[in-house]
Amino acid sequence: MADLRVTLCGVELKNPVIPASGTFGFGREFNEIYDISCLGAVATKGLTLEPRAGNPVPRIAEGHGVILNAVGLQNPGVEGFLSNDLAWLKSKTRVIANVAGKTLSDYEAICAKLDGLVDFIELNISCPNVKAGGMAFGVRPENVAEVTRVAKRACEHTPLIVKLSPNVESIAANATAAEEGGADCISLVNTFTGLAVDIERRRPILANNTGGVSGAGIRPIAVRMVYEASRAVTIPVVGMGGVTCAEDAIEFLMAGATAVQVGTQNFTDTLACPKIIEGLNRWCDAHGVKAISELTGTLCPNT
């Protein structure tokens, strides 16, 4: 039995497996299938100050090894989350509140509402599916630094994770910008902007036209970006992008991640996260690894 605990910004997680924002709601539905207290943490559905209705349907499409989504941040608003879901979710595991805004002051205000109440705040500055805000803050390094600085002012008691977009010129530059802005941690990658076409109708499948691409097919790109980002900063990194099994998660850990998030695979297999946790334990035992935290950043590039 390997020690699967990891420490992220001074907060201990029982293991490094976290369902990714947007694929897991606030955990209640998956908890009908398995006890979610086995998870290292849960990243919530993206929260905004006011409730949002999201995009028209269809909101999802599929490609080979990938899906595209354009949900558009439908959520009950931060107040709804605080009054209906937070206490229950906290009783289960660590809570990463994923937050989004249209303006800098939105980000500051929502962080202020959550500060001290959740284990982490994850700043979504990379949502490709909303008209205003979202990804606008996540592309240029100077904007990443600015939104991080503003959010960090409101995070007095809670570590701030900045979730980076992969749709950028240099992931290392944006990771550095987040660190300079005061981020306690970065997570990456969010989805790649994509387009799926219904050729019979000569129209995009998604009502939003474009959507965020995720799933196993993006994993090599995500692992490369986690590797580059983790080498550019001293703060911890949470890796994600196409994790389907324990072996995939280990790739991210070796590339520099302290923990991993699992998104699309929750749709393929509702038991994905507990299976990955079991698989990590088996892999560590089989490879004589006593503590999973030993794996982080151990990738030896060819010279």
Place this chain on the structure above:
Amino acid sequence: MREFTATVLENVCIAEEIWSLTFALEEEQAVRPGQFCMIGVENFPLKRPIAICKAEGERITVCYRLKGEGTRKLASQYRAGEKLQVLLPLGNGFYAEESEKRIAVVGGGVGIFPLISAIRAYAAQKEIYAYMGFRNKAAICMEYEMQRAKRLVIATDDGSYGFCGNAVQAFKNDFSNARPDVIFACGPLPMLRALKAATAGMGIPVYVSLEERMGCGIGACLVCVCDRTNGKKARICKDGPVFEAGEVVL
């Protein structure tokens, strides 16, 4: 609801482009009429949401149309004995009140299959009037299951079998026989809209089963939503797929 590793018992073509898949779960599972399942197809990230047609103990039958790559692979690769990842039972299903003695079921296309589960569940206690629409004679299937209804009218768009027209026209034409206390319906949106319009002001509750592209199938991801008439969103997979017709925007 649970993630099962099921064993395929039979997977056969039963009509033009329509396949019937029967699989055995690891153990018995109670399923309500109108519930659905999510079926995993190897190497496809998304499971396929498919209505449950028959549930007998651990044996489940679903019917599906060959629509895209996933359903084609489901039809061509999953033979008897193969393992299948299945998440079920999902959604709310159809429900008739004790006082509702006469049920009309109105279905079109693959929408007939969840209604077969309702016919099977209620045929013993209720009087069922079934109006089932198909493109043409070659598309007709599961007639023996529909015959459990007290009265069955099969409609074809081209008149090659039964009533010439669609299921809603067949229902309207036969309304004086049916005089239903409640209506269950599933089919293409234009069909459901026509049924809603045809029954407006009659005071008969109409329950429609909706379809949408889905992500998780359990209500977590908010991919398959529809609009409620009160302005709120509903999750088709979790709050539905069956809704009172007046409660949702069709």
